[in-house]
Amino acid sequence: MRLSAGEALPESLRGAVAAIGNFDGVHRGHQAVLSHALADADAAGLPVLALTFEPHPRAFFNPATPLFRLTPAAMKARLLELMGFDGVVELAFTRDFAERSAEAFVSDVLVGELGISVAVTGFDFHFGHNRQGDPAFLADAGRRHGFDVRLVDAFCDEGAEIISSSRIRPLLQEGDVAGAAGLLGYRFTVEAEVIDGQKLGRTLGYPTANMTLPSETALAHGIYAVRFRRADGSLYDGVASFGRRPTVTADGAPLLETFLFDFEGDLYGETCDVSFFGFLRGEEKFDGLEALVAQMDRDAAEARAALARVRPLSELDLALSFSSER
Structure with missing residues (x-):
């Protein structure tokens, strides 16, 4: 159950264990x-x-600086559901909320609205006006209000470096989707509606499912081996281009175009997922459509070979990019 601002929590979810964070x-x-x-x-x-919290607090405090969201709200909720969460509560991060004291956050939200039994947060969680609430404050508030608090230490990768979103974003900006997957624990995945396009790919023998991603998506432009999930849960391997299509447009807006292997049908209007398994090459401008198609043939063959060897990284990766159940 995904609850946004103003929606009352069902009685069946009161008294829950609550994981708190962005x-x-x-x-x-x-x-x-x-x-x-x-x-x-x-x-x-x-x-x-x-x-x-929605929007992300960084986006709220720095609206002029686009924030590359790894998981917009809908995708985040999807991942949390796959992990086994009963609900996601998205608090509206507004000016009034940002100016609310740490004590008010505890008494009004955690106790009053949610009635939590346990709060689980990272070791560095801060909340309330001017970040006045820290883990020690939360632990003391829990004793006063009757809920337990569990603080979880930082999690490090195999190189003893702390895993963070700020480490993952630059990897995706460089096209290193494999490196990002190692930190994510699953393949980076985007979700969007399939839209109508110029249908040039169809005339070239490569009909594509076209998606417009959020403008702040800073994924490197280029060609990727991907797995595509339809709204009904069916999965298809494919090859995708993300970029401005310099061979056929003068200054196109970034577009994700996915050619699905062994598929025929109409996808327009469906909200689908694309999971990125490997970066094949950067975006190029070719000297005509014949050269473009020849390279597309090579890209498709390379993507097929790469995807034939993939294995799930985790239970979450299995559920997101390998299982036919949506």
Whole structure:
């Protein structure tokens, strides 16, 4: 259940274990916090919620600086559902909310609106006006208001570096989707509606499902081996181009164009997922359509070979990019 601002929490979800944070990316570091919440809820027989903030506080405080969201709200909720959360509560991060004291956040939201039994957060979680609420404040507030608090230490990768969203974004900006997947614990995935296009790909023998991604998406322009999930859950391997299509347009807006292997049909209007498994090459401008098609043939063959060898990175990756259940 995904609840946004103003929606009342069902009585069945009151008294839950609540994981609190932005969780942009739902990466392996976040999953350490989230897994503790899931384990606590399972042990106590309680529902489990994720408490997040929309828009991302960084986007709110710096609106002039675009923030590359690894997981916009809908994708974040999808990942949390796949992990086993009963609900996602998206608090509206407004000026009034930002100026609310730490004590008011605890008493009004955690206790009054949600009635939580346990709060689970990362070791560096801060909240309230001027970040006055820290883990020690939260632990003391829990004792006063009657809920438990679990603080989870930073999660490090195999190189002993802390995993963070700020490490993942530059990897995707460079096209290193494999490196990003190692930190995410699953393949980077986008979700969007398939829209009508110029249909040039169809005349070239490569009909594509076209998607417009959020303008702040800073994924490197280029060609990728991908897996495509339809709205009904069916999966198809494919090859995708993300970029401005310099061979056929003078100054096109960035577009994600995916050619699905072994597929025929109409996808217009469907909201679908594309998971990125490998970066094949950067975007290029070719000297005519014949040269473009010849390269597309090579890209498709390389993508097929790469995808034939892939294996799930985790249970979350299995559910997101390998299982036919949506």
